[in-house]
Amino acid sequence: MxxxxxxxxxxxxxxxxxxxxxxxxxxxxxxxxxxxxxxxxxxxxxxxxxxxxxxxxxxxxxxxxxxxxxxxxxxxxxxxxxxxxxxxxxxxxxxxxxxxxxxxxxxxxxxxxxxxxxxxxxxxxxxGPNCQGINNTVQNVCATWPLTTKKGPISIIAQSGTIGAALECWAEEDNIGISKFAMLGNRADIDETKLLEFFSKDRTTDVIALYLEGVKNGRKFFEVAKEASEKKKIVVLKGGRSEKGAEAVLTHTRSLAGEYKVFKSVCKQAGLILVESINELYDVCKGIAGLPKPKGKNTIILTSSGGSGILAADAAEDLDLNLMDLPEKSIKRLKKKLPSECIIQNPIDLTGSATAEMYDEAIKVLARYKDVHSIVIIVGDPMPGISDVIKERFERLTLVPVMLGGGKEEVEEKKKLQEEGIPVFSTPENAMKALSTL
Amino acid sequence: MxxxxxxxxxxxxxxxxxxxxxxxxxxxxxxxxxxxxxxxxxxxxxxxxxxxxxxxxxxxxxxxxxxxxxxxxxxxxxxxxxxxxxxxxxxxxxxxxxxxxxxxxxxxxxxxxxxxxxxxxxxxxxxGPNCQGINNTVQNVCATWPLTTKKGPISIIAQSGTIGAALECWAEEDNIGISKFAMLGNRADIDETKLLEFFSKDRTTDVIALYLEGVKNGRKFFEVAKEASEKKKIVVLKGGRSEKGAEAVLTHTRSLAGEYKVFKSVCKQAGLILVESINELYDVCKGIAGLPKPKGKNTIILTSSGGSGILAADAAEDLDLNLMDLPEKSIKRLKKKLPSECIIQNPIDLTGSATAEMYDEAIKVLARYKDVHSIVIIVGDPMPGISDVIKERFERLTLVPVMLGGGKEEVEEKKKLQEEGIPVFSTPENAMKALSTL
CATH class of the missing domain: 3.40.50.720 (NAD(P)-binding Rossmann-like Domain)
Structure with a gap:
């Protein structure tokens, strides 16, 4: 069935x-x-x-x-x-x-x-038993708690109701939404493998978030996961990596936590994306759910905040993203279009005197080059109008918006992007992590 | 001067x-x-x-x-x-x-x-020059942007206006607040060492957040830092750890990023707390600012969410916190006071049927034992009344509140705690990180 x-x-x-x-x-x-x-x-x-x-x-x-x-x-x-x-x-x-x-x-x-x-x-x-039910926003079946109803492309399979619910709540708050949620409980019958198979064929699901403590039938699970990961992105967080954690796993869901190293290597083979914290699990899913897929690893950081640009560059190196050299011809064009205080390298630093128009000019220039696969847009100051700039080119290029330190104006601009279902990250590190998994 | x-x-x-x-x-x-x-x-x-x-x-x-x-x-x-x-x-x-x-x-x-x-x-x-000014909430001098005014025990020295401003904004949102903020800019005169010395003597500052790209005078800085860290907790995030990041540092603030390994080891010697992301920088400062200092490393996790408890246990091991065995006598008392479905080990799992009263009973029992230094309170479900329970014993024990997956009720209970200046963490991992630095 x-x-x-x-x-x-x-x-x-x-x-x-x-x-x-x-x-x-x-x-x-x-x-x-x-x-x-x-x-x-x-x-x-x-x-x-x-x-x-x-x-x-x-x-x-x-x-x-x-x-x-x-x-x-x-x-x-x-x-x-x-x-x-x-x-x-x-x-x-x-x-x-x-x-x-x-x-x-x-x-x-x-x-x-x-x-x-x-x-x-x-x-x-x-x-179940001992579970927190299911949610299917697409058919309005919220047989779980708390109530969330926002429809979106993330589906969740969790051995913890709370972790699943936290993802649902954050996705609702960010206007990203979920498609389906299932909390496993003790898995007397239906297990993660069965659900993964089902979700991998679900038309309204683009990305599957998994929180697992132990896999019931390892061989079967990884077989199914390998196939599923060819159709959907699958992001996994594993609980019980430590000794005390593994002990707690045993009483929580009677699972065997197993050796984390082994789990890690099998996940890699099966094409699953492994993350190390709830925050990362959510941010990566949010990125996959909301960002257009880039054509490659070449990325440019465009920032009003030098410091945030640097942290993004540090993260890029850790994550194997290619912080490309600016296309030769773009440098001349950018210098012509932007005030002299701007720093024309990668990261491009528009400095604290940046305006939405300057972002627009820079994006317009960079959009001409096919080998620019993504642009991380870091907005580190109050920046009225930036949401319109990002909205205009969001689909054609992979733009990754990051907003921090911008006070009330930030709240407003962020809301405008979220209303369009565009994900906004609150730190450069999280944005780079999300981008790296696309 | x-x-x-x-x-x-x-x-x-x-x-x-x-x-x-x-x-x-x-x-x-x-x-x-x-x-x-x-x-x-x-x-x-x-x-x-x-x-x-x-x-x-x-x-x-x-x-x-x-x-x-x-x-x-x-x-x-x-x-x-x-x-x-x-x-x-x-x-x-x-x-x-x-x-x-x-x-x-x-x-x-x-x-x-x-x-x-x-x-x-x-x-x-x-x-400065090329800086974003200062803020001193205590004397109402907001000579920077955006406007933030909430008074609190965090002071910030940053080589990036945005990163400092982001901390200010989050601290205002969480009702934690800051005391002073200074953005360094190009450091033609006043530098991080001078500011650190000044803040370390400031009565209204308990914790100093530092975002640095390069230190101007290394020897002097670490001398001052060593002395300062005996008076205040100092949390440091370093930008320019990667090759590309270091290149950007050079143009951002003309600093030399230096070898991260060296920086790391000198920080350790000087008693500074090193963090790896903006999120961590904020959460650790928030913890130091708002949590009562525990008398030792022994911690108990009390949770309604098995999964979150497990992730907290995993983090405890990584962070060298002692997830202690429950005191022998407390086990009997807890079993008497709590329903039979509760799992009486560490983490203590009150399960999804947890109520605020059950948290209260458990905390009351644990408060009797002097070697229980802190309790991480994970609330993973809607839990009306939990804020009162936490408020009552927050000061006497070191209670570390974590809330996630609790929908509207969570928002309300969280607000009640924040109104009292009690920090609430949104994931178990961040809470454990903050606790470990106390």
Whole structure:
């Protein structure tokens, strides 16, 4: 079975929906409603008549209509019996939010095994248990928390709900958005390999962010990853690189963290982009999601801030980007168009007296040369009008906007770019990192 | 002379004040006014009668009152003669914003030499040329741009206006604030050593952020730095680590970037904290500025997000923080106070069903043990009320708040902490880095 019923169900039952606004069983129902889900929603509650204006049912089998997907938020010990009922109701996929399975020890592990067996017999594919659900902005299915709805090209597979949610929140704030999000939990059934395969075929996904603690089936995963990385960019952050971290991994998701060196080398072979922090994971995804792909490694830094240009140059060297010599003919043209205080080398330093017009002139000159593959535009001062300059040529050239130290004007100009879905980086180092992965 | 007249002048002349709101000569005058400066302000303009409601003077010598400090924004070639006039007027310190000196080549270098000699003869200490001025929030002197006014314990010395300004802007946004900021420019007179000495004696400064491209007088600088680092924490970012970066340094501020390895080892000897990116520079300063100093390296991670806890544990190992075993007796107490799904080891994982009350219970138990030096509080879900829990014990224990993936509730709780001047980190890695430098 594909995971279609999990991500695009025509109807959803929330089993364990709660009348108490502080409970997950209430919040997740509310997020499905507030996220604009268009199918039928059935809250299941043993006693309540209504939750959030929706009629309640005492069990999933009591629901009259068809149920394609169930979200389960009930105490661990009754989850297997609930799954059995789901099977009877012909529910195809279930998200098990409930915790208290293998992550709490042997007793829980036994219960998880029972759950997996029951699900298989019942013909219900399950995500979790001990997970934070899924989000599919494209079909308005926010069966997770917090609520995010901005549509975009990033899809996320995470062994941590929080890390996935952080990416969703930042992508919403930056107006970049996500396509799909799935939190793995204990992987009693659906795992990272299955999801990666599914997302790699998803038309609305351009880049896949992965947070992993351990891979369930290494050989299979890397086989699938290798194929997937030919279709989509895949960015990976690995938790549990240290000894103490690996110990925590064992209790968090019962994964074996494994040797990081080995993981690193296999990722490289499979064409995955490995990053070392949450910030990097996000910035690289944001770059891939929003920047036009450059035709090569040749880059020019155009800056009003000498210092930021230097830090960008330092980063370029670390990241194997080619800080090219300026094309011979461009030097003469740039000198003609720009005031004498400008420093015409790479980085091109427009100095503190830079204006949006000067950026425009410089970009116009550089755009004439085919071997200029990308321009990193560092705006280190208040610069009214710079957003229009960047917008005009953003698509044709790969322009990488960086803004810092520009006060209120920066906030305004940044917002104008974000409204167009153009990513803006807040430090030169992050921008160079993102560019290097394109 | 101390730098008192530069940072706390009783009166300021802005020579080259402009009627055009787009010019620096207008903006800097406006920022001095809008920043709430309480002394006399004299715009100097050859023709205008009034700028921003202030009476203009045709030259500094025409001003009737005393002038202690001058901000100079006139074309490079007339700067030396202006400084001469300043000397006649008994002006003690001048900020030369104007560019067009050694950074543009030999001709400029000659002019800069002339400027330095004139200033020395005239008895005027100068900052710059080619600089972005100073800020002193404590005495409301914002002779720079953009305007920032939030008072706090960070002081900044930067060879890049933008990098300094970025720190100022972020510190204002986070309600941490700064004490003083000085942008070095070409260092014709006042240099990083002089400023470091001055800031190290400043009562309102706890931490000094340095962005350097090259040190003017290495031996003297590290002598002063060694002494200064016994009084204040000093955090250093070095630009020009790469070959291309070093080339750009030469044209940016005529500094010699030098060998990074050597710089690194001398910094270590002098007790300076070296960082590798602007983000790190800010986060470390923010941590020092806002977190109570822990009594030792023993730390416990308390999290609602297993994954974030694992990344924090990975970072702890890299940073030589001691992720201690939980005190024997605390384990029993924690098990009693917390629901059974919680994982009682270090990191302590309260799981996705965590509540503010659970954090409170756990912190209360851990606070009993003297060898628990710090607790990293990772809030990875919407968590109403968590700010009150953190506020209550923030001072007594070193609590390090991290918030991510918490949607709207996170924004609210974060704001409540920031209003109290409590720093909140947005990723576990940054928080651990900041903690490790305390």
């Amino acid at each position: 594909s995971l279609k019923k999990l991500f695009k169900p025509k109807s959803i039952a929330v089993i364990g929906a709660s009348t108490n606004p502080e409970k997950i069983g209430h919040q997740i129902l509310k997020n499905i409603i507030d996220g604009g889900y268009k199918g039928d929603i059935y809250p299941v509650h043993p006693k309540a008549d209504e939750i959030l204006d929706l009629e309640c049912h005492s069990s999933v089998t009591d629901i009259k209509g068809k149920v394609e997907m169930a979200v389960i938020v009930v105490p661990a010990k009754i989850v297997p019996s609930i799954i059995e009922e789901c099977g009877k109701k012909n529910v195809k996929a279930a998200i098990v939010i409930s915790s208290g399975f293998s992550e709490v020890g042997d007793k829980g592990a036994k219960l998880e095994k029972e759950l997996a067996e029951t699900a298989e017999e019942a013909g219900v594919r399950i995500l | 101390s730098l008192k007249k530069l940072f706390k002048p009783k009166s300021i002349a802005v020579i080259g004040a402009s009627t055009n709101p787009e010019k620096i000569g207008h903006q800097i005058l406006k920022n001095i006014i809008d920043g709430g400066y309480k002394g006399d302000i004299y715009p100097v303009h050859p023709k205008a009668d009034e700028i921003l409601d202030l009476e203009c003077h045709s030259s500094v010598t025409d001003i009737k009152g005393k002038v202690e400090m001058a901000v100079i924004v006139v074309p490079a070639k007339i700067v030396p003669s202006i400084i001469e006039e300043c000397g006649k007027k008994n002006v003690k310190a001048a900020i030369v914003i104007s560019s067009g000196f050694s950074e543009v080549g030999d001709k400029g270098a000659k002019l800069e030499k002339e400027l330095a000699e004139t200033a020395e003869e005239a008895g005027v200490r100068i900052l």
